Amino acid sequence: MESYIQPNKRKRILFLLVFIVFLPSVFKELISLFLNLDLQNEIWYEVIDFAIILLFATPVFVYMIRQNDKTAIRLQLQLQENKKIQQKLALSNIELEYNATHDFLTGLPNRYKLFKVLSKMAKDRHELAVFFLDLDRFKTINDSMGHLSGDQFIKMVSIRLKQAVPLGAQVFRHGGDEFVILSELPNCRSVEIAEAVGAAFQQPFSINETLLYSSVSMGISLMPEHGTDEVTLLKNADRAMYRAKEQGGGTYNIFSNITGEYEQKQLKLENDLRNALETEQLIVHYQPVIDLTTGRLKSFEALVRWEHPDLGLVPPGEFIPVAERSGLINDIGTWVLESACIQVKRWHDANDGIGLAVNVSIRQFRNPQFPSFVKDVLEITQFPAHLLILEITESMMQDDSESVRIIEEIRTLGVKLAIDDFGTGYSSLSKLGFLPIDYLKIDRSFTTEMLTHAPIQSIVQTIIDMGRNLDMELIAEGIEEEGQSLLLAQCGCQYGQGYLFSKPLPAEEIEMTYSLSTLLKVK
Numbered sequence: 256m257e258s259y260i261q262p263n264k265r266k267r268i269l270f271l272l273v274f275i276v277f278l279p280s281v282f283k284e285l286i287s288l289f290l291n292l293d294l295q296n297e298i299w300y301e302v303i304d305f306a307i308i309l310l311f312a313t314p315v316f317v318y319m320i321r322q323n324d325k326t327a328i329r330l331q332l333q334l335q336e337n338k339k340i341q342q343k344l345a346l347s348n349i350e351l352e353y354n355a356t357h358d359f360l361t362g363l364p365n366r367y368k369l370f371k372v373l374s375k376m377a378k379d380r381h382e383l384a385v386f387f388l389d390l391d392r393f394k395t396i397n398d399s400m401g402h403l404s405g406d407q408f409i410k411m412v413s414i415r416l417k418q419a420v421p422l423g424a425q426v427f428r429h430g431g432d433e434f435v436i437l438s439e440l441p442n443c444r445s446v447e448i449a450e451a452v453g454a455a456f457q458q459p460f461s462i463n464e465t466l467l468y469s470s471v472s473m474g475i476s477l478m479p480e481h482g483t484d485e486v487t488l489l490k491n492a493d494r495a496m497y498r499a500k501e502q503g504g505g506t507y508n509i510f511s512n513i514t515g516e517y518e519q520k521q522l523k524l525e526n527d528l529r530n531a532l533e534t535e536q537l538i539v540h541y542q543p544v545i546d547l548t549t550g551r552l553k554s555f556e557a558l559v560r561w562e563h564p565d566l567g568l569v570p571p572g573e574f575i576p577v578a579e580r581s582g583l584i585n586d587i588g589t590w591v592l593e594s595a596c597i598q599v600k601r602w603h604d605a606n607d608g609i610g611l612a613v614n615v616s617i618r619q620f621r622n623p624q625f626p627s628f629v630k631d632v633l634e635i636t637q638f639p640a641h642l643l644i645l646e647i648t649e650s651m652m653q654d655d656s657e658s659v660r661i662i663e664e665i666r667t668l669g670v671k672l673a674i675d676d677f678g679t680g681y682s683s684l685s686k687l688g689f690l691p692i693d694y695l696k697i698d699r700s701f702t703t704e705m706l707t708h709a710p711i712q713s714i715v716q717t718i719i720d721m722g723r724n725l726d727m728e729l730i731a732e733g734i735e736e737e738g739q740s741l742l743l744a745q746c747g748c749q750y751g752q753g754y755l756f757s758k759p760l761p762a763e764e765i766e767m768t769y770s771l772s773t774l775l776k777v778k
Contacts, residue, residue, distance in 0.1 A: 699733025
């Protein structure tokens with residue numbers, strides 16, 4: 256606007272100077288020169304001067320008035336245009352603010368908005384409940400049905416959460432499959448809210464005409480008991496959520512000091528475990544697998560143990576989950592496979608038919624390079640491929656084409672495959688019939704109960720019959736009584752392992768106790 260006014264202002268001054276000062280003076284001189292006016296009364300000269308000035312000034316003033324009108328109109332139009340631009344900018348700012356504080360997929364307030372609201376609530380309120388939610392098995396849904404279906408599932412979850420929470424509670428999307436609920440209601444109603452959220456997942460979700468059942472794990476932190484600032488409250492709710500996950504999912508957990516102590520112990524275990532390989536704290540124990548009919552040694556299962564310098568022997572149930580979460584399981588699995596192959600290969604001097612079974616973690620199995628790694632270990636250790644058994648869990652067969660590819664590549668090497676803890680997972684029998692599996696391992700929970708509960712014995716018999724019909728051999732775990740061994744043999748189970756024969760032992764004790772004899776007597 257300023258750039259428009261300044262040139263017009265200079266133009267008007269120039270007009271005034273030319274038409275009111277310069278041109279009238281010139282015209283007056285010309286009239287005097289050509290007409291030779293000689294008037295007696297001086298007043299006539301004033302009249303002529305005025306007339307001449309008026310003659311030239313009138314069109315100038317008319318022009319300037321018209322220009323002023325045009326300028327006024329332009330200014331009015333410009334003001335209207337500016338008003339429209341300001342309105343558009345205001346709407347754009349509102350839209351930008353909304354996009355910056357809301358999740359584009361669900362429309363829920365996002366993580367940025369969460370911290371702003373939570374920070375204000377923590378300062379203004381005396382009571383506050385923070386719920387940290389994580390969907391159970393979302394990765395399976397996302398991988399099996401595709402990311403578009405996964406996005407649709409997240410949208411449906413967000414709708415159910417908004418419907419489930421009462422007035423006074425607000426739902427945020429923290430990211431991925433994680434949500435946060437902030438409740439301004441009295442803390443005593445936290446359990447009520449958690450149960451309402453859990454109940455919202457009892458009905459299935461319909462995605463592309465497929466019904467999906469899911470659940471949610473929740474962690475709850477309360478102000479002021481579990482923190483008075485947004486960072487602490489959210490962190491403690493997250494920690495409580497992981498405890499709910501470890502309890503099997505589909506439930507809620509309220510943060511407590513016990514949770515904090517447990518996590519500190521887990522963190523210490525993780526830190527110590529990182530040094531365990533380098534300082535040779537990990538050792539491999541071997542448990543014999545016995546032919547139930549002849550009593551002969553079939554193979555050994557390699558089981559990793561941790562001799563902690565301060566804690567002593569740490570149970571696998573404590574450090575294996577830590578290794579899984581931290582990613583250390585890959586390095587540990589690599590070391591176990593190499594060490595066990597080297598050790599059992601030495602025993603082949605006494606018995607060249609001894610097999611070796613090694614557990615494979617899901618992280619190892621999902622690595623596309625895992626078959627190549629197994630091949631390298633076999634070449635380095637010169638261990639016979641047909642005597643190596645890799646034990647995988649039922650959950651590893653849930654994927655599809657990638658699982659099939661990895662299994663087929665391993666089988667191409669000549670390595671055998673076993674399904675560990677069969678009957679406790681979610682394997683599809685239709686997939687089991689098409690996969691090249693050599694062994695089914697009956698879980699110890701069935702073996703332990705089969706003598707006292709007839710229905711369990713029927714289940715074991717069904718598993719054995721199914722395995723034999725699929726040309727698979729059966730291995731029963733957890734045999735502790737001779738009656739179990741005899742009954743399993745009668746049912747058609749070929750092999751077994753358990754404390755009846757031997758507990759897992761270090762390599763030195765295996766050599767001294769059994770001398771690697773071809774015949775192990777059943778006690």
